[in-house]
Amino acid sequence: MKIAILGGTGKEGSGLGFRWAAAGHEVIIGSRTEAKGQRAAEELQAALPEAAIRGCDNVTAAADAEIVVLSVPYEAQQATLTDVRAVLQGKMLVTVVAPLGQPKARVMRLPSGLSAAEEAQMQVGRNVTVVAAFQNISATHLRDLEHPLDCDVLICGERAADKEIVAGLCRDAGMRGINAGPLANAVVAEGLTAVLLGINVRHKISGAGIRITGLPEE
């Protein structure tokens, strides 16, 4: 699949792009400026000579892709979606965004009473299906393909078929994706990000994650 990652120069976005490119997907790294996107893509390409990775600005990236991944800080979500809204129509938007509290990132917040994913859905309109996923994964080991990722991905969205596609992207990145219900439940995954950051701070670790237990082995 052709996957654009808006804000793909960041640690999490580039790490996911790295894993998806290694799994055979065509990855487009988007950034606010074309030059930054290209630089990040070149860096990834150097580490994966066989892969199909290129970089450009966010709007071009979103226009060229089948699936668009939003991986920007919450503070940049609204402006980024304003830029790409027109070219997103008819596509799936997978949002990785989790709002973090100010001044303490480890305290969860709901600036509008809605999850960031629901805000995104309202902004992009009904012709874009928004799915929330990857909020709780640590970027630490994404670039090391040999490193097993000890975490699950909660996937929230309205349509089972969309969530199946995202579950496939989870598998391709070395994780188990789990249907966590409708987009209204995205606040749980977004809030868990703050909880996990707090656990990282208190235990002086970098990669706290979650696993769902009680499921039959696959």
Next chain:
Amino acid sequence: MKIAILGGTGKEGSGLGFRWAAAGHEVIIGSRTEAKGQRAAEELQAALPEAAIRGCDNVTAAADAEIVVLSVPYEAQQATLTDVRAVLQGKMLVTVVAPLGQPKARVMRLPSGLSAAEEAQMQVGRNVTVVAAFQNISATHLRDLEHPLDCDVLICGERAADKEIVAGLCRDAGMRGINAGPLANAVVAEGLTAVLLGINVRHKISGAGIRITGLPEE
């Protein structure tokens, strides 16, 4: 410790009481009526002849205990706390309550924009310290002391010392308690209950739970 469980006749409350009594705590099962509390306590006592378990109404239970556990449906929270508010003063209230969506329990909801735990804190006042815990544990295996519980407990509250006490109660019940930040983060644990219920339904299982990964082994 002397632990009262308000709504202790339910599956989760009685299961926790069973494990705490087996660990040597004095357990008081509270119910809306004295007779129901006594009946539930007698049943637990029959299975644990050595343990100290008794039953009474919620107000007497809360008055007699050092730690009070709130294990009622969300719909009964406000009325129950109105009844026990006076006798709670100066104590710790551990709330297990998670509001579930209507009509779909697997969709999370925040009736007031606050977590049920924060609503409880507002209602009981500053002389009671509210700690949220045990929202995400399955009652299925609580009565089987030999059954290992494959889940962690997220503990949210304002004071580290209170959370340490609750972490001890987690250990005594066979689980690992994890400091998940301030009471504002309780919405995550409460929302996870809806997510886990949905996972149970979709996978036809009864005991989905969560584990925090990335922590050093104890």
